[in-house]
Amino acid sequence: MSVWYRVHWSDCPPLTEENAWSALWGATRSEDGSQTECRECDGSGESFGERCGSCDGEGWEDCVPGYSCAASVAELLEYFDRPGMEPWGEAVIAFEGRRVDTGFDGEPTAVPERIVQTWTWEQFVAEHKES
Numbered sequence: 001m002s003v004w005y006r007v008h009w010s011d012c013p014p015l016t017e018e019n020a021w022s023a024l025w026g027a028t029r030s031e032d033g034s035q036t037e038c039r040e041c042d043g044s045g046e047s048f049g050e051r052c053g054s055c056d057g058e059g060w061e062d063c064v065p066g067y068s069c070a071a072s073v074a075e076l077l078e079y080f081d082r083p084g085m086e087p088w089g090e091a092v093i094a095f096e097g098r099r100v101d102t103g104f105d106g107e108p109t110a111v112p113e114r115i116v117q118t119w120t121w122e123q124f125v126a127e128h129k130e131s
């Protein structure tokens, strides 16, 4: 079991094992959250009159299991250390969990079992960032 760090956007459902599916931002989710509507064919299963190659004609693609997260405080700070990227006002959550996969940006994804600590981004930065 490892501890993972994640910025948890306030418009996401609560951080729980059941909600632990990553999706591309803005994608339409299936009812159980485990799939998103195929972006190539908009869920129709067809692309230019042929069976869509991205989703095999199903119109849905599997989400990556687990939450995108960082393996350390330093990694999380580094990830958001870009102009305009800092998630002011959002929550940072440290959670214990198991790594299950790799996300869209090559980051680890993990399923949480226990929340260890929660900060706001401001608190997190104040506590951890060396200036």
Ligand SMILES: [Zn+2]
Pocket (backbone or CB within 6 Å): 038, 039, 040, 041, 042, 043, 044, 045, 046, 052, 053, 054, 055, 056, 057, 058, 059, 060
């Ligand atoms: Zn498709």
